[in-house]
Amino acid sequence: xxxxxxxxxxxxxxxxxxxxxxxxxxxxxxxxxxxxxxxxxxxxxxxxxxxxxxxxxxxxxxxxxxxxxxxxxxxxxxxxxxxxxxxxxxxxxxxxxxxxxxxxxxxxxxxxxxxxxxxxxxxxxxxxxxxxxxxxxxxxxxxxxxxxxxxxxxxxxxxxxxxxxxxxxxxxxxxxxxxxxxxxxxxxxxxxxxxxxxxxxxxxxxxxxxxxxxxxxxxxxxxxxxxxxxxxxxxxxxxxxxxxxxxxxxxxxxxxxxxxxxxxxxxxxxxxx
Amino acid sequence: xxxxxxxxxxxxxxxxxxxxxxxxxxxxxxxxxxxxxxxxxxxxxxxxxxxxxxxxxxxxxxxxxxxxxxxxxxxxxxxxxxxxxxxxxxxxxxxxxxxxxxxxxxxxxxxxxxxxxxxxxxxxxxxxxxxxxxxxxxxxxxxxxxxxxxxxxxxxxxxxxxxxxxxxxxxxxxxxxxxxxxxxxxxxxxxxxxxxxxxxxxxxxxxxxxxxxxxxxxxxxxxxxxxxxxxxxxxxxxxxxxxxxxxxxxxxxxxxxxxxxxxxx
Numbered sequence: 001x002x003x004x005x006x007x008x009x010x011x012x013x014x015x016x017x018x019x020x021x022x023x024x025x026x027x028x029x030x031x032x033x034x035x036x037x038x039x040x041x042x043x044x045x046x047x048x049x050x051x052x053x054x055x056x057x058x059x060x061x062x063x064x065x066x067x068x069x070x071x072x073x074x075x076x077x078x079x080x081x082x083x084x085x086x087x088x089x090x091x092x093x094x095x096x097x098x099x100x101x102x103x104x105x106x107x108x109x110x111x112x113x114x115x116x117x118x119x120x121x122x123x124x125x126x127x128x129x130x131x132x133x134x135x136x137x138x139x140x141x142x143x144x145x146x147x148x149x150x151x152x153x154x155x156x157x158x159x160x161x162x163x164x165x166x167x168x169x170x171x172x173x174x175x176x177x178x179x180x181x182x183x184x185x186x187x188x189x190x191x192x193x194x195x196x197x198x199x200x201x202x203x204x205x206x207x208x209x210x211x212x213x214x215x216x217x218x219x220x221x222x223x224x225x226x227x228x229x230x231x232x233x234x235x236x237x238x239x240x241x242x243x244x245x246x247x248x249x250x251x252x253x254x255x256x257x258x259x260x261x262x263x264x265x266x267x268x269x270x271x272x273x
Numbered sequence: 274x275x276x277x278x279x280x281x282x283x284x285x286x287x288x289x290x291x292x293x294x295x296x297x298x299x300x301x302x303x304x305x306x307x308x309x310x311x312x313x314x315x316x317x318x319x320x321x322x323x324x325x326x327x328x329x330x331x332x333x334x335x336x337x338x339x340x341x342x343x344x345x346x347x348x349x350x351x352x353x354x355x356x357x358x359x360x361x362x363x364x365x366x367x368x369x370x371x372x373x374x375x376x377x378x379x380x381x382x383x384x385x386x387x388x389x390x391x392x393x394x395x396x397x398x399x400x401x402x403x404x405x406x407x408x409x410x411x412x413x414x415x416x417x418x419x420x421x422x423x424x425x426x427x428x429x430x431x432x433x434x435x436x437x438x439x440x441x442x443x444x445x446x447x448x449x450x451x452x453x454x455x456x457x458x459x460x461x462x463x464x465x466x467x468x469x470x471x472x473x474x475x476x477x478x479x480x481x482x483x484x485x486x487x488x489x490x491x492x493x494x495x496x497x498x499x500x501x502x503x504x505x506x507x508x509x510x511x512x513x514x515x516x517x518x519x520x521x522x523x524x525x526x527x528x529x530x531x532x533x534x535x536x537x538x
Binding site for chain 2: 060083084085088089091093094096098099100101111113140141142143160
C-alpha cells in the first residue's frame with residue numbers, strides 16, 4: 001500500500017459557469033485545493049449554495065474544471081475522457097432507475113461491466129442483506145420508503161467496491177432518526193474495508209461524527225477551503241452518542257466559529273438576491 | 274355496479290329517444306312534412322341493430338373488419354417504430370434536432386388527411402395507402418412523446434448510470450429507452466385511435482374493402498341504417514382496442530406508482 005500518494009487530489013481548482021442572462025460568468029469555485037489520503041474519511045461542510053456539489057462533480061469527472069487538475073491515485077483525471085472509474089458516487093436526490101426492481105438496481109453497475117447475470121444477482125442479494133434489505137429485491141423503488149431507497153443506492157454504489165466514495169448530502173432528505181441509523185450503518189460498512197470517502201454535507205454535526213477530517217468551505221461565489229480540522233475522536237463511533245462527548249462539543253465549537261461568518265455571509269447574499 | 278347500471282341507463286334512454294323520434298307514425302311529424310322522413314335521415318335503431326346482426330351472422334363483416342384492423346395494426350406499429358427511432362435520434366443529437374426542427378413542425382401542422390389521395394396514387398387502393406396515412410398520424414404523437422421523454426430524463430439518473438460505468442450504448446438501453454417508453458405508453462391510447470382514424474378515413478376516400486368502404490357504399494345508396502351500423506361497429510372496436518392497450522400498459526408499467534396504492538398483506 002502506497003499511502004504517500006493521495007487517493008484523490010484536487011489542485012488549484014477554479015470553476016466558472018457561463019451566465020445564462022448574458023451577464024458576467026459565475027465563479028462557483030476558485031483556487032480550491034483538497035487532498036484525501038487512502039482510507040481517509042473527509043467531510044466538506046459549507047453554507048448552502050457554496051459550490052460543494054460542484055467540487056464533488058469535478059472529483060467524479062462529471063464536470064471539467066475551468067482551471068486546475070484532479071488526480072486519482074496519482075493518475076490525472078480528465079473529464080472529457082470519461083468519469084472517475086475508481087469512484088462511486090451517491091447522489092443527494094434519488095438516482096435509482098424507477099423501472100428496475102431493487103435487485104436490478106443494485107446489480108446495474110455489474111451489468112454494465114458485463115458480469116454474468118447469475119453471478120451478479122448472487123452478489124446483489126448479498127449486498128441487499130448487508131444493507132438490511134433482504135427480501136425486498138423484487139420491490140420497485142416507488143414501493144420503498146426514503147430510507148430504504150437510500151440503502152438501495154448505497155448497495156448499488158458499494159457493490160462495485162470503489163476505491164473512493166463520493167457522497168453528496170446523501171442523507172439530507174431523511175428524517176433525523178433514519179438519518180442517524182444510516183450514518184451508523186455507513187460507518188460500519190466503511191470500517192470493514194476503509195475506502196477513501198469524500199462526504200459533502202451542510203450539517204456540521206454529521207460531518208464531525210463521521211469523519212477523520214472536516215474541511216470548511218467559504219460562502220459562494222468563488223468558494224475555497226478556509227479551514228481544515230482533524231477529528232481525533234475514537235472509533236468505532238456511535239453517531240448519536242458521540243454528539244454528547246466533550247471532545248465532540250469542543251470540536252463543534254471550534255469549527256462552528258470558523259464557519260459562522262461564512263454562513264451569515266451566504267445568508268446575507270441570498271437575502272440581497 | 275351502481276355506476277355501470279347508470280351507464281346502461283344512459284344508452285337505453287338515448288336509443289329510446291332515437292326510436293321515438295324516428296319511428297314513422299309514432300308521433301306526428303313536427304319538422305319534416307312526411308312521417309317517414311325522420312327515419313330516412315336518421316335511421317331507425319331496430320333496423321341498425323338487425324343490419325349488425327346480419328353482418329355478424331352471415332360473416333359478411335369479418336373480411337372488412339379484418340382489413341380495417343390489419344391497417345390499424347400496421348399503421349400503429351410502423352408509425353410507433355419510426356416515432357421511437359427518430360425521436361431517440363433527434364433527442365440525443367442536438368445538431369440534427371436543430372436542423373430538422375422546422376420540418377418536423379411543418380409536417381406536424383399540416384392537415385395530414387389531405388395526403389390520403391396522394392397515398393392512394395402512390396400505394397394504390399389496397400392496404401398500404403391506409404397504412405401510410407395511419408403512419409403519418411401515429412408517427413408525430415409517438416415522436417413528440419419520445420423526444421420529450423428523452424429530454425426530460427433526470428440528469429441525476431444519467432450521472433448515476435455513468436458513474437456506475439455505463440457506456441453510451443448502455444445508457445441508451447437502460448436509461449433513455451425505458452424512460453422514453455413510459456412516455457410512449459402515455460401516448461399509446463392516442464396513437465391507436467389515430468391509426469384507426471387513418472385506416473377508416475383512407476378506406477372512405479378510396480378502397481374496395483374495409484368498414485370505411487362499407488360505410489361509403491351505404492352512403493352512396495342513402496342507406497342510413499347501414500351507415501350507422503358501420504359507425505357503431507367501428508366505435509365498439511375502437512373501445513376494444515383501447516381496452517387492449519390499457520391492459521398491455523398495466524402489465525408493462527408495473528414499476529410506475531399508481532395513485533394511493535397499498536400493498537395487500
